[in-house]
Amino acid sequence: MSRPTIRDVARHAGVSLKTVSRVINGEASVRDDTRERVQRAIDELDYAPDQAARNLRGATSHALGLVYDNPNPYYVISVQNGVLAACRDQDFGLQIHPCDSNAPDLADELRELVGHARLAGLVLAPPMSERMELIRYLAEHGIRFVRIISAAEDPADGYPCVYVDDRDAAYDITEHLIQLGHQRIGFLWGGAEHRSSPERFKGYESALKDYGIPLDKKLVIPGDYSFDDGFRGARRLFALREPPTAIFGSNDEIAAGVLAAAKANGIDVPYELSIAGFEDSPFSRQSWPALTTAKQATEDIARHAALRLIAELKPAGSGVIHLNRGFSPQLVIRDSTARVRTTAP
């Protein structure tokens, strides 16, 4: 009736509990024929180890936490699915933990989370992953983690991460606009608490520089990763004496806001104004016209991060060196960007 335990498997295979445990955990010192016998017993009984018991006993628990504070459900779901794929693959549990990145006692909250649910480690999404004081606190308290961060290169700060080269992708988007003939390109910033924001700006800046286009500060508007700030920012740009012919919104939501503002002002996209976003959210495909953007392999990135953490967790001194891996978003050209019109239609 009830699920089989390791005891049943041991009896079935004619070995001790401990040997079964060794097979389950892939430990080295088990003879091949014994291992096979045990494996067969496991398969026959359809045995799966009990998470709770496993986490209770071990110095090594089998559960991760995923910490995020992101208003964008598309991003969050992608990260969840990626981490979950890794956890299922490795037979780990996952405790999701949305939080407020500005909470004053976030560090304690996370420590409590780890203790309470006996988590082996945390996957940290931005912006938590980019708070160095938090990172140091966790490290000092012996909490294992991996960060998903925005960086043009490996930060090599001794703390594990997977990094996304937003700068490079933002460069590509800006370059695409320049190659369409645009010289006045507006830039709408994302939220200051995300490192991706300055990274994306740097990409924009450096593409302009490489093509000899001076940076006009009036074309650069601060804001948040939100539709509303996109809308407002766009209206400020439209009101300029010399408005831009293209606008690069730091993410798709901002770009959607720009699109709405353009519609509201009767500006035709893309013939009077080109718009580019960032992220490849589903609605970048579902707006009209569909948005040019940069596609992040978020699910893959997250899966990688979790696998990296799990691998690092395993045997302390296996001698394996784990490297931080980088990902680059890819330019996706759709219908919201077009060659700049040279004369009135």
Add this chain to the structure above:
Amino acid sequence: MSRPTIRDVARHAGVSLKTVSRVINGEASVRDDTRERVQRAIDELDYAPDQAARNLRGATSHALGLVYDNPNPYYVISVQNGVLAACRDQDFGLQIHPCDSNAPDLADELRELVGHARLAGLVLAPPMSERMELIRYLAEHGIRFVRIISAAEDPADGYPCVYVDDRDAAYDITEHLIQLGHQRIGFLWGGAEHRSSPERFKGYESALKDYGIPLDKKLVIPGDYSFDDGFRGARRLFALREPPTAIFGSNDEIAAGVLAAAKANGIDVPYELSIAGFEDSPFSRQSWPALTTAKQATEDIARHAALRLIAELKPAGSGVIHLNRGFSPQLVIRDSTARVRTTAP
């Protein structure tokens, strides 16, 4: 260094382990002064029970599973946050479990999930919550659950649920369109595997009937809860000899597809065509024009469902009778619906 255990609390309060356990679990037979003393010790030591140990020993574990298969991240995140709020409140863990509702061995998969992670029960989102054969299977195998379903009234089938009256809300939306003067109102169905689809259709149907408008089958298009089906469905409606003056998409994604199709065909919204959606997804606010829709209190609904499940889990024979609770989405009027134009502009 390490976290305090129930043993530390017992020593601190000068009582036995078991008494502390009783206080933690809110059992009745503890004298008030003892309870207070223990509670003080708990507070002073900042003690929190260990989930893994708790789940291991008990017939009653302290973890729920959330099962969903929904392409809409806004919906999923809302459900997650609602269930999570309940779990945090009640000191439960949560294992999320996205799945494929069409997988042939889903029932086994869920049984394995419950066993593997020692879950006390499952919160089932649509469409899993609406598969009666799955529901019966779970019940037969002693797996506790609560369903979030679409229904105009309590199904009273003996299995616990929280129900959402999509029919009523769809009636309101249709009525709103009729009151704006629309007589030819297109309807785009959602996915057939979701009970909300026929429910929303029934609301549409019955509003038409109440206002004496004959149902024209050419105006009713089958499809899925997706942007693409909204786009395609709208184009089929536009091609009719007598196209509709308003279109009711079964959710916001469909409505966004309709909006895009209208733009693509140069049809002005709302002056030439009114569009309504359903769900109040953020992008219903972020499209241009913003969509008229029905607002579901998804997070609240999910929180309720989880609390209901947890309450039912507790003492077997407490004599409390738990009732299924219903929720009604509310009409939200925005800019995508307008009075029908009587003459050409």
Add this chain to the structure above:
DNA sequence: GGTGCGCTTGACAACGTTGTCAACTTGCAC
């Protein structure tokens, strides 16, 4: 004063796994 009952409390085992450590087996050099 003894009996029985209800309320409160505690001793102890048990949940299913892994860590520790010791014992056994095998292979190989002497």
Add this chain to the structure above:
DNA sequence: GTGCAAGTTGACAACGTTGTCAAGCGCACC
């Protein structure tokens, strides 16, 4: 054949909690 190291296996305790059961206490009742 002996000695020794490496490889393999098992007995047992332990993780932190809850379920079971029985004991202690006070009180009402005969």
